Amino acid sequence: MEFDVAILGGGAAGLMAAARLSERGGLSVCVIEGNAKPGAKIRISGGGKCNLTNVSVSENNYLGDEILVRSILKRFDEHALLKWVRARGCEPVVRKKRYYFCPRSAQEMIDILVNSAIETRFFLGDRIEYVRKEQGGFLVTTDKRTLSARNVIVATGGVSYASVGATDVGMKVAESFGIETVPFRPALAGMTLQKEQFWMKALTGISFPVTISVGEKRLREDMLFAHRGISGPAVLSASLYWEKGTLSIDFLDGRSVESLLKGGGNKKIATALPLPKRFVTEFLAVLGVDDKPCSSVTPEEKTALQAFNAYTFAPAGTFGFTKAEVSKGGVACGALQPFSCESRAVKGLYFVGEVVDVTGELGGYNFQWAFASGRCAADHIGGGLKLR
Numbered sequence: 001m002e003f004d005v006a007i008l009g010g011g012a013a014g015l016m017a018a019a020r021l022s023e024r025g026g027l028s029v030c031v032i033e034g035n036a037k038p039g040a041k042i043r044i045s046g047g048g049k050c051n052l053t054n055v056s057v058s059e060n061n062y063l064g065d066e067i068l069v070r071s072i073l074k075r076f077d078e079h080a081l082l083k084w085v086r087a088r089g090c091e092p093v094v095r096k097k098r099y100y101f102c103p104r105s106a107q108e109m110i111d112i113l114v115n116s117a118i119e120t121r122f123f124l125g126d127r128i129e130y131v132r133k134e135q136g137g138f139l140v141t142t143d144k145r146t147l148s149a150r151n152v153i154v155a156t157g158g159v160s161y162a163s164v165g166a167t168d169v170g171m172k173v174a175e176s177f178g179i180e181t182v183p184f185r186p187a188l189a190g191m192t193l194q195k196e197q198f199w200m201k202a203l204t205g206i207s208f209p210v211t212i213s214v215g216e217k218r219l220r221e222d223m224l225f226a227h228r229g230i231s232g233p234a235v236l237s238a239s240l241y242w243e244k245g246t247l248s249i250d251f252l253d254g255r256s257v258e259s260l261l262k263g264g265g266n267k268k269i270a271t272a273l274p275l276p277k278r279f280v281t282e283f284l285a286v287l288g289v290d291d292k293p294c295s296s297v298t299p300e301e302k303t304a305l306q307a308f309n310a311y312t313f314a315p316a317g318t319f320g321f322t323k324a325e326v327s328k329g330g331v332a333c334g335a336l337q338p339f340s341c342e343s344r345a346v347k348g349l350y351f352v353g354e355v356v357d358v359t360g361e362l363g364g365y366n367f368q369w370a371f372a373s374g375r376c377a378a379d380h381i382g383g384g385l386k387l388r
């Protein structure tokens, strides 16, 4: 069997590439997917409602090469994605003034993608094994067949959530062609604690807004104390930028502890601070300060209480690939053309979506990247970068 384009992986990026190639028409296209149904990660995403994009997306929301990310996103940004989805009868809803979700279920997004890929031949339940170069194109070998294709789009994603079919075959394909890769690591995952922070485990279930600083990055969202450590959107996004070493949490999310104590008068500290009482009581014990009237706090205690605005510690690690929403790392950005995600070294071979060393924060950024990069590769193969 011969195709103009073989798309490896029927997830977000691969389905968008197939949809775009179908819209353009004129090329024979196949999608090879290991699962019996395409879009497994879309189905479980966003609590079953798929957070497909964000009200504001820029290269600053990603870990990855700025030039590549900016160049791809500008070709298919959040507005273009929303327009595309709305034109297919789905009106995404905004939650927390930031996140766009499918109105009813993530299946709506899968249906839109699959129904837009009408010209595509699907090989479902085929495990991709390897890709070889041949005269004028490539040979793709699965556990069931060998296909020949003039172009190959590798959209096999990362390795987190192996339970829904994730594999590292995309990395292996890149490496077999001598293309540089960066090892996958878990990201958008909860974090485990060293024993000095085990006091947090007693607070399981408590959640409130915080600001977490990791290096130059500031992440403002909710944090959740969990049985295994710390979690919640702020921690998940912080895990993207954290490798090893310390991070710092402002439990008061920008409000100064000093001013709150000043305004607290004779109120006790745990009443004056706008935080869950259980948390304040536990944290005061860690800081060695009694829960006393704000007016009687000593200068030394004031210094210790600064930790409410900047509690700095080194997490032990992350919850790992089984719980991580994404894998950071992947095919090195520098190995790809910034306008198409085509390999600089191997013409006709493209890498899109999570298999590329570009990873977004929590909030729809990873789907936006997957959709935009899949579409750019399709447009480049179709030969019409200007087409919108």
Ligand SMILES: Cc1cc2nc3c(=O)[nH]c(=O)nc-3n(C[C@H](O)[C@H](O)[C@H](O)COP(=O)(O)OP(=O)(O)OC[C@H]3O[C@@H](n4cnc5c(N)ncnc54)[C@H](O)[C@@H]3O)c2cc1C
Binding pocket: 008, 009, 010, 011, 012, 013, 014, 032, 033, 034, 035, 038, 039, 040, 041, 042, 044, 045, 046, 047, 050, 051, 052, 053, 126, 127, 128, 129, 155, 156, 157, 158, 160, 161, 164, 165, 166, 167, 168, 169, 324, 325, 326, 352, 353, 354, 355, 363, 364, 365, 366, 367, 368, 370
């Ligand atoms: C629980 C969870 C919730 C998430 N929620 C969100 C969210 O709300 N918003 C957001 O932006 N991101 C979310 N993400 C991240 C998002 O799902 C991914 O970043 C995105 O799906 C990446 O798209 P992709 O096409 O690159 O990879 P995928 O969507 O993972 O697609 C890759 C496809 O390749 C197939 N494949 C892999 N190896 C092989 C092989 N050897 N043979 C055949 N097929 C193979 C897989 O089965 C899969 O279908 C979530 C992730 C998880 C795990």
